[in-house]
Amino acid sequence: MNKRRIEIMDTTLRDGEQTSGVSFSVSEKLTLAKLLLDELKVDRIEIASARVSEGELKAVQEITHWAAEKDYLDRVEILTFVDGGVSLQWMEKAGAKVQNLLTKGSLNHLTHQLKKTPEQHFEDISKTLQQASKQGIKTNVYLEDWSNGMRNSKGYVFQYLDFLTKQPVERILLPDTLGVLTHNETFEFLSQIIKRYPDIHFDFHGHNDYDLGVANVMEAIKAGCHGIHLTVNGMGERAGNAPMASVVAVINDFLPEVEIAVNESSLYKVSKLVSAFTGFGIPANKPIVGDNVFTQTAGIHADGDSKKDLYFNDLLPERFGRKRKYALGKTSGKANIQKNLQELGLTLNNEELKKVTQRIIELGDKKERVTKEDLPFIISDVLNSGGYQQKVFVKSYVLTHSKGLKPSTTVALEINGELHEAHAQGDGQYDAFMNALRKIYKSKKREFPKLTDYAVRIPPGSNSDALCETIISWDNNGKEFITRGLDSDQTVSAIKATEKMLNII
Numbered sequence: 001m002n003k004r005r006i007e008i009m010d011t012t013l014r015d016g017e018q019t020s021g022v023s024f025s026v027s028e029k030l031t032l033a034k035l036l037l038d039e040l041k042v043d044r045i046e047i048a049s050a051r052v053s054e055g056e057l058k059a060v061q062e063i064t065h066w067a068a069e070k071d072y073l074d075r076v077e078i079l080t081f082v083d084g085g086v087s088l089q090w091m092e093k094a095g096a097k098v099q100n101l102l103t104k105g106s107l108n109h110l111t112h113q114l115k116k117t118p119e120q121h122f123e124d125i126s127k128t129l130q131q132a133s134k135q136g137i138k139t140n141v142y143l144e145d146w147s148n149g150m151r152n153s154k155g156y157v158f159q160y161l162d163f164l165t166k167q168p169v170e171r172i173l174l175p176d177t178l179g180v181l182t183h184n185e186t187f188e189f190l191s192q193i194i195k196r197y198p199d200i201h202f203d204f205h206g207h208n209d210y211d212l213g214v215a216n217v218m219e220a221i222k223a224g225c226h227g228i229h230l231t232v233n234g235m236g237e238r239a240g241n242a243p244m245a246s247v248v249a250v251i252n253d254f255l256p257e258v259e260i261a262v263n264e265s266s267l268y269k270v271s272k273l274v275s276a277f278t279g280f281g282i283p284a285n286k287p288i289v290g291d292n293v294f295t296q297t298a299g300i301h302a303d304g305d306s307k308k309d310l311y312f313n314d315l316l317p318e319r320f321g322r323k324r325k326y327a328l329g330k331t332s333g334k335a336n337i338q339k340n341l342q343e344l345g346l347t348l349n350n351e352e353l354k355k356v357t358q359r360i361i362e363l364g365d366k367k368e369r370v371t372k373e374d375l376p377f378i379i380s381d382v383l384n385s386g387g388y389q390q391k392v393f394v395k396s397y398v399l400t401h402s403k404g405l406k407p408s409t410t411v412a413l414e415i416n417g418e419l420h421e422a423h424a425q426g427d428g429q430y431d432a433f434m435n436a437l438r439k440i441y442k443s444k445k446r447e448f449p450k451l452t453d454y455a456v457r458i459p460p461g462s463n464s465d466a467l468c469e470t471i472i473s474w475d476n477n478g479k480e481f482i483t484r485g486l487d488s489d490q491t492v493s494a495i496k497a498t499e500k501m502l503n504i505i
């Protein structure tokens with residue numbers, strides 16, 4: 001089958017940055033631009049609105065400098081305004097070569113915001129296009145509020161498109177600016193336009209106000225659109241834009257007639273990086289990239305998977321560089337526990353398995369979070385079998401915190417019956433504690449894992465706000481795991497989580 005190639009334009013760095021509270025630094029924008037084009041392999045990126053700030057200008061200059069060396073300038077776009085050439089001067093300074101000119105796609109916006117007639121607007125646009133051509137800048141044109149335009153002032157939209165399709169324009173960008181379209185309307189409106197102008201390249205830009213972003217993008221492609229606009233993690237103003245990872249999976253799995261260049265296996269990495277740069281956590285249930293989306297929780301599901309992968313769908317985690325997990329909690333059955341024991345290389349007989357399952361269900365009932373790494377401790381406790389022997393003990397420590405002096409600690413650690421002591425300073429008490437441990441492990445030439453995430457919370461369901469839980473993620477030579485500690489003192493709960501880690505590596 002001859003596949004239809006669709007362009008993916010990522011606008012995380014422009015529309016995504018319009019998420020309230022988000023601002024990328026210059027180096028973050030450059031890092032993401034490189035990752036999006038070189039690794040995720042989107043076709044184009046929109047990286048800023050013109051005129052925004054000095055910092056934005058600097059970021060765009062750095063990206064265009066890099067893009068020029070790679071011959072990517074045609075793939076790097078800037079949102080500009082119909083402002084008598086001010087945005088174009090900004091583009092010149094920034095070294096950018098493609099503008100996405102923001103114009104009015106509804107009579108409502110044109111009349112009330114710009115206070116112009118269609119003829120005046122077209123005249124202004126025509127002058128901007130001529131100026132751009134003189135400067136060697138290519139133009140795509142946004143019809144802002146186009147979706148409402150199609151509902152309420154269709155005559156204006158077609159009058160404008162008749163004008164625009166005769167202008168020196170590369171692509172026409174059709175945004176559902178307020179995320180109001182249904183999937184049926186998206187298909188209907190775009191079909192009408194694409195049939196009328198079959199030789200013009202149209203992009204669709206979907207917002208997610210009704211959670212219809214992905215569905216609308218799908219309909220836009222079916223209607224014959226040539227490009228779509230997406231953001232990583234669905235970042236963007238209000239409810240955000242159509243999210244990259246979900247749309248890519250939908251195209252790959254449900255639209256076999258369509259071809260895209262995006263590299264599925266990089267989606268998770270890019271998503272994590274955007275989350276780290278923006279401080280916007282990825283919801284655990286966000287398709288493809290959320291923490292929980294490849295975790296089976298119900299005992300029946302784990303059982304079906306053990307027998308014949310019965311609860312798998314086409315979204316195999318390995319496609320996205322991820323792994324299937326089996327959660328432990330009150331809906332666990334024996335099969336969940338078995339799956340986790342296999343990973344840890346542990347075996348239990350049927351009787352033991354029942355007892356451990358029962359304890360995990362009890363803990364789940366109390367809203368306690370149980371991780372795979374807790375299993376050895378639970379087994380040891382439940383079976384009191386002596387089968388699991390704790391090897392490493394944090395025997396004693398002193399932590400100091402004082403004004404004007406660096407926090408410091410002295411730690412005594414018992415490893416396989418041998419006592420070690422170390423003293424260290426750090427940026428905080430826990431950092432000092434970790435530095436002391438690192439010293440001991442270095443002197444013993446033992447590996448020490450990297451801490452990759454650290455979260456503190458009051459455990460859900462806990463009646464006391466004096467109790468605190470620290471959940472730490474570790475990476476030991478590519479093997480990732482999580483440990484938890486519970487205490488009334490935040491640092492002590494982190495130390496307890498760390499002691500568990502020392503007994504796992």
Ligand SMILES: CC(=O)SCCNC(=O)CCNC(=O)[C@H](O)C(C)(C)COP(=O)(O)OP(=O)(O)OC[C@H]1O[C@@H](n2cnc3c(N)ncnc32)[C@H](O)[C@@H]1OP(=O)(O)O
Nearest residue numbers: 015049051052079081082083102103104113114144175177
């Ligand atoms: C599709 C989208 O998401 S659109 C998002 C576009 N990007 C942004 O707005 C983010 C960056 N914006 C900014 O930094 C600022 O708004 C600037 C620099 C563009 C303008 O700032 P200010 O001069 O302070 O104006 P302010 O933001 O209050 O108002 C916007 C002005 O632009 C005008 N305007 C609105 N749309 C357009 C357009 N497509 N082209 C030109 N001017 C426009 C408005 O009518 C208003 O003009 P007025 O002050 O003469 O009434």
